Amino acid sequence: MTDQQTLADTAAADLPEGPDLLYSEHEEDLRAAVRSLLADRGGPAGVLAELESGRTHDTALWRSLATDIGAAGLLVPEKLGGQGAGAREAAVVLEELGRAVAPVPYLTSAVLAVTALLGCDTGAAEPAGLLAALAGGERVGVLALPLTAAPGGPLEPTVRAGADGALLGTVTSVADAAAADVLLVPVRAADGIELYAVDAGAAGLHIEALTPLDLTRGLARITFDGAAGRRLAGADRAGAAVRKALLTGAGLLASEQLGVAEWCLTEIVAYTKQRNQFGRAVGSFQALKHRMAELWLEVVSARAAARNAADALATESPDAPVAVAVAQAYCAPVAVRAAQECLQLHGGIGMTWEHPLHVFLKRAKADEIALGAPGHHRAALAELVDLTAP
Amino acid sequence: MSITAEELRRRTAELLAAHPPAGTDRMDFLRARFDAGLAWVHFPEGLGGLDAPRALQAVVDAELAAAGAPDNDPRRIGIGLGMAAPTILRFGTEEQKQRFLKPLWTGEEVWCQLFSEPGAGSDLAALATRAVRDDGGTSRSSEAESGGHWVVNGQKVWTSGAHKSRWAILIARTDPEAPKHRGITYFVCDMTDPGVDVRPLRQITGEAEFNEVFLSDVRIPDAHRLGEVGEGWKVAQTTLMNERVAIGGARIPREGGMIGVAAADWRERPELRTHDLHQRLLRLWVDAEVARLTGERLRQQLTKGHPGPEGSGMKLAFARLAQEISGWEVEFLGEDGLTYDDWTLRRPEGVDFTGREAGYRYLRAKGNSIEGGTSEVLLNIVAERVLGLPSEPRTDKDVAWKDLPR
Numbered sequence: 001m002t003d004q005q006t007l008a009d010t011a012a013a014d015l016p017e018g019p020d021l022l023y024s025e026h027e028e029d030l031r032a033a034v035r036s037l038l039a040d041r042g043g044p045a046g047v048l049a050e051l052e053s054g055r056t057h058d059t060a061l062w063r064s065l066a067t068d069i070g071a072a073g074l075l076v077p078e079k080l081g082g083q084g085a086g087a088r089e090a091a092v093v094l095e096e097l098g099r100a101v102a103p104v105p106y107l108t109s110a111v112l113a114v115t116a117l118l119g120c121d122t123g124a125a126e127p128a129g130l131l132a133a134l135a136g137g138e139r140v141g142v143l144a145l146p147l148t149a150a151p152g153g154p155l156e157p158t159v160r161a162g163a164d165g166a167l168l169g170t171v172t173s174v175a176d177a178a179a180a181d182v183l184l185v186p187v188r189a190a191d192g193i194e195l196y197a198v199d200a201g202a203a204g205l206h207i208e209a210l211t212p213l214d215l216t217r218g219l220a221r222i223t224f225d226g227a228a229g230r231r232l233a234g235a236d237r238a239g240a241a242v243r244k245a246l247l248t249g250a251g252l253l254a255s256e257q258l259g260v261a262e263w264c265l266t267e268i269v270a271y272t273k274q275r276n277q278f279g280r281a282v283g284s285f286q287a288l289k290h291r292m293a294e295l296w297l298e299v300v301s302a303r304a305a306a307r308n309a310a311d312a313l314a315t316e317s318p319d320a321p322v323a324v325a326v327a328q329a330y331c332a333p334v335a336v337r338a339a340q341e342c343l344q345l346h347g348g349i350g351m352t353w354e355h356p357l358h359v360f361l362k363r364a365k366a367d368e369i370a371l372g373a374p375g376h377h378r379a380a381l382a383e384l385v386d387l388t389a390p
Numbered sequence: 391m392s393i394t395a396e397e398l399r400r401r402t403a404e405l406l407a408a409h410p411p412a413g414t415d416r417m418d419f420l421r422a423r424f425d426a427g428l429a430w431v432h433f434p435e436g437l438g439g440l441d442a443p444r445a446l447q448a449v450v451d452a453e454l455a456a457a458g459a460p461d462n463d464p465r466r467i468g469i470g471l472g473m474a475a476p477t478i479l480r481f482g483t484e485e486q487k488q489r490f491l492k493p494l495w496t497g498e499e500v501w502c503q504l505f506s507e508p509g510a511g512s513d514l515a516a517l518a519t520r521a522v523r524d525d526g527g528t529s530r531s532s533e534a535e536s537g538g539h540w541v542v543n544g545q546k547v548w549t550s551g552a553h554k555s556r557w558a559i560l561i562a563r564t565d566p567e568a569p570k571h572r573g574i575t576y577f578v579c580d581m582t583d584p585g586v587d588v589r590p591l592r593q594i595t596g597e598a599e600f601n602e603v604f605l606s607d608v609r610i611p612d613a614h615r616l617g618e619v620g621e622g623w624k625v626a627q628t629t630l631m632n633e634r635v636a637i638g639g640a641r642i643p644r645e646g647g648m649i650g651v652a653a654a655d656w657r658e659r660p661e662l663r664t665h666d667l668h669q670r671l672l673r674l675w676v677d678a679e680v681a682r683l684t685g686e687r688l689r690q691q692l693t694k695g696h697p698g699p700e701g702s703g704m705k706l707a708f709a710r711l712a713q714e715i716s717g718w719e720v721e722f723l724g725e726d727g728l729t730y731d732d733w734t735l736r737r738p739e740g741v742d743f744t745g746r747e748a749g750y751r752y753l754r755a756k757g758n759s760i761e762g763g764t765s766e767v768l769l770n771i772v773a774e775r776v777l778g779l780p781s782e783p784r785t786d787k788d789v790a791w792k793d794l795p796r
Contacts, residue, residue, distance in 0.1 A: 018641075021687035138457065262602040284780035289773035296772055297703040326683075329676045369493050378672040387656055387671060390663035 019311040019323075020088075021304055027092045030283040033069050034093050044263070044356035047216060049100050050361070055103075056209075056218030057179045062104045065093075066137025071108040072136030074250075080122055081132030082114075086183060087248065091255035091310035098259025098335075101359045103180040103216040105140050105176035107256065113141035113184050119241020120195065120233040127232050127253050130182060130197060142180035144198075144222055146173040150372025151247040151324065152380040155239060157186040157193060159224055165231065166204070167196060167224035175370070177220035183202045185229060186242050195238040196229030203227065214366035216359060247324055250371040251309040254327035258306045260364050261299050261331075261338035267357060268292060268342045275347075288345060295341055302334045322384050335364040363364070393431075393442040395449045400429055401440075402453040411459040420462055420496040427768055429462075429495045433479065437491050462497045465740055469551065470494040470501035473629045474559050481576070481617040490557070490578065502555035504579060504603055505626070506545040508642075509796060512767045514561075515623055516786075516794065517568045519544025519605060521562035521577065523612075530554050537612030540564075540577065542585075544604050546721040548761070551590045553737070554602040555581045559620045559629060560610075566792040573791050574622035578614040585609070595753045596733040599741055641689060643683055648715040648751065649678035651744055656723055667722050674715050681707045706768050707759035712743060716752040 023031070042049065050058055067070035077080020083089075089184045090111060097106055102383050114134050120127035123199070133139040144159070159169030167170035167185060183205075185196045198205055204227035212219040233241055272283030282288055312320040314390055339361035343350035350357055368374065382388055405426045409419050423429055424438045428450050433439025464471055471494070478490055489514040492498040510517040513754055525538040542562055552558070555609070558579040565573030579586070584609035590598035617625040656663065656671055684707065688700040720727040730749040743754060773779045786794055 018686055020690070021683065034796050067563075079573070136625045229407055269779065273779060280783065281780050284782055286770065289777075289779050290769040292779065293703075293769040293772035296777060297706055300700050300703055300706065301680045301684045302689040305680045307687065308683050318473060326676055326679050329672075378669070378676065381675065382668070382672055385675070387653060387668070387675065389668050390660070390665060 005173045007071050018281055019308050019315070019317070021131045021307040021311065023092065023307075024088075025158060027089055027204065030071075030089055031096055034065065034071065034096040035099075037064055037069065038096060038102055042346065043100060044113055044359060046361045047103060047359060048356045051215050056212070056216070057103045057105060057176065059179075061102060062140070065102075065106070065136065065340065066110065069374070070137075071106065072114075072137040073096040075111065075114050076118065076131060076135035080118075080128060082135035087252060087313035088307075088310045091252050091306065094252050094256040095259040095262070095306075098256035098363070098388050099263045101216050101260070101263075101356075101363050105142065105179045107249060107253060108142050108333045109134055109140045109180070111252050112143045115248045116175075116184050116195065116241045116245040117141070117232070118144050118164045119244050120237055124144070126230055130232070130291065133180055141182045141184055142174060143174050143242070144171045144174055144177070144183045145242070145246075146171065147217075147219065147366075147370045148173060148177040148372070150376045150380075151243060151250050152383075153372065153376065155186070155193060155242060157188045159185055159187050161187045161194065161196060161229060161231075162226075165187075165229050166226040167195070167198060167229045168226065171222045171224075173210070174220050174222050174251070175217050177222055178209050183222065184232065185224070186238065190327075193239040193242060194231060194235055195233040196239060197232050198224070198227050212366070213365070214362045218367065231341040246371060247321065248313055250328050250377075251320070251324035252329060253371055254302070254306040254309050254324075254331040256349065257331040257335035257364065257367050258302045260293075260335040260360050260367070261302055262359055264335075264338035264342035264357065264364075265292070265295050265299050268295075268345045271346055282345075291341060291345065295338055300335045302331045305330045320369040322381065325377040325381045325384060328372060329374045329381065331367040332374050332377075337363075338367050339364040379384035393440050393446070395446055398428070398431065398440075398442065398446055398449050401426060402450050404608060406454070406457050408460065411457055416460040416748075417496060417498065419460055421492070422461075424492050424495055428454075430475075433491075437479070437487055440494050442526065460494060460585065464553045465748045467494070467497045467500055469503050470499075470557075472505055474501040474557070475618060477559060477576075477625060478578075479630045480628050483613075485613070486578070486616070494557075495677075499556040500551060500554050502549050502551045502558045502581070503629070504549060504552075504558045504560040504605075505629075506548045508547055509544060512764055514626075514790070515542075515574065516796070517561060518796070519546065519560075519562040520566070521564050521575060521610070523564070536613075539613065540575075540610045540615070542577070542579070542608040542610060544601040544605050546605065547600075548592065549588075549603050550599055550603045551605050552581065553590070557581060558603075559616070561626050563791065564619055564622075567790050568620065569788050570786060570791040570794065571623045572620055574626070575619050576616040576622035576625040577610050578616060579605075579608065579610055580614075582607045583610075587698060590735070591796055592735055592755065593753075596730075597736040599738055605754060641686065644679060644682065646682065647678065648712050648744055648755075649675055649676075651751070652715050652719050652722070655719060655748075660724075662722055662724055667718070670718055671722075674711065674718060677707075678711055681711055691708055702768065702772050702776060705762065706759075706765050706772075709755075709765055712751075712758045714754040716748065716755045 070083050071093045073082030074085040078084035117127050117131040122128050134141045158171055159167050161167050181200050183198045185198055187194045187196050204225045205222040208221045210219040272288055273281055275282050305327040309323045313321035342357050343361060349355050405423060405428060409422045427440040429438035431440050431442035431447050434441055475494055478486055486546035507517050521540040521542045523542050558581055560577045560579040561574050563573050564575040585606045587604040589602045591600045591602045592598045683703055685704055731747040774781055
């Protein structure tokens, strides 16, 4: 009798089984644990207060998230010291971190660096040791590439290695570098790319913090002036490992963007319900309601795109590059628009430092550029789905 | 304990054995299928069903399709199946159910819907078609016993299939003194009544999918009233709830629908490509793919029994995409976009949004954000029912219909 049943009936169409776009019970449990932890730490207002202290990441929160909940090792198999989960679960964590604009190096360490290490020879002591340390949350690792580095783009590292393993070069705009215990450094070699590890305290390593647009994700310029590096992977593996890391990072960033957008939508709906002007709640004006309804539809759509990317990565689907490019091209602008609408519909209070929504706006705008701007992902799609440029 | 899939398979096999499709007249087979309760298994026994879970219909359909049995051509009788039948089932008398449901399902009697009016579109409850009770001077005693007749006058519009229909579901105003939602009554209208005048309504595409229907002193027996007098709005909610469904659409593959047409154009006509069109096509491709995934996610939720509110938004996204993509296509085609295939007034059997040529697709898509609820009304529905935002102050809720400005 209901429309739902009628629609469900159509699911029996003779198409191959598609990606699983829902959340499992286990994923919802994980979400609840992460959400509860973030709420205990004061939510967005707490993040705002923390920013006043000048710190760009919250080490106590990171410890709880990474070690107590075990979120840092979700992508790592149990035999390598992780939780043996996958991209679907990591995506759920990122949704919650986005919803709370949590200043923790999850995307950088638990996704990008971990995925790069998984692409190395995990039977060897050095990569395996690092992987276990990152998965357990004991150490923070950061891939030394600009945050703008994108999957499918050219990979041209600006660092090279001397014969003795001493690294030379500069990398700009590295996210969470100041939080890192170890840097994973893609290095240009004669026959491709190699990957080195450099400890944070190494001599000849200079990490110069920049003033970031996104206050919750530190940025730094790193100079290698003869810093000692240990080789993690040679040209046979390193390029693929780094590319896989960028693809996974970009795909899962969509879930963070979804979380950001969701917070903004929830916030603006709640605010316009209780804000009165002209003798009634401003949320009753059609001009505003329609904007929020449009935004809701975009958030709903972003969830489908983000889940599709997470599932494609989790199942190592050959469609993953398309799913990731679609998710990034779609979700990045949705997060930005959600934050911008949130600000505009708040009116004057939206322009104040006191209201936490600016933290979301800054995260959304920086995320839009991170791991390939939407235009990069659309250009990638043009090749992937045979809609080539003129 | 409701019936099992196994039992349904057994009964379907019995039906096929008794009425082998190869040697049976199509209509005889459909009637037999109805009588066997295999027409719509979730309907009650005796009315084409077996009180079975609706999901099990797929079991019957698959068995029958495999045996090469004829179907009831559901596309042709969509309004009867999707709108009239659920309403009759819920609000009809036993006699009405017995009279109408079987020929409705077999397709022997086609149904249409007389709801919208020139003065009542988004605000359907403002409708002005009048139904006046005619009890006086009854010469036929049977009429008096069954409550006499109603005399209906007015104009309905956007009626698809009216020229082929035997019956219509009709809502008309029976009490102009009551506030608009409370003075409406729901009827079954005989389309062969001499007072029913059906005229094609030509659209911007040149063709006429729909009709205008003029009702002049149409007589409807009270026995053809569905639900109580003055309760027509409530009855209509059942009908409309079932209409929104039809628009969800089936599972589609990547590049299904309008974007597939545009993508094929792009691949086949390299000489027409420009950078601007390329950028716009890629944006549309992403939006179409995400809309497809959103629909897919909705279906997965429904299958798991956790319906989400996403359905309300799917039609919005569909309309916008169809319009933008078809507009892109006309522009992409350049000189070919300047021509149109045929302006002849035609009466198509159905509608295919991706059919004919680019100019037709562009023009037909304009209706997507109007038919079945305008995008503006749908946004209000999302805002109020999904997001819980307060409604606009209403000035028409408690005012007698006759006193409303028109």
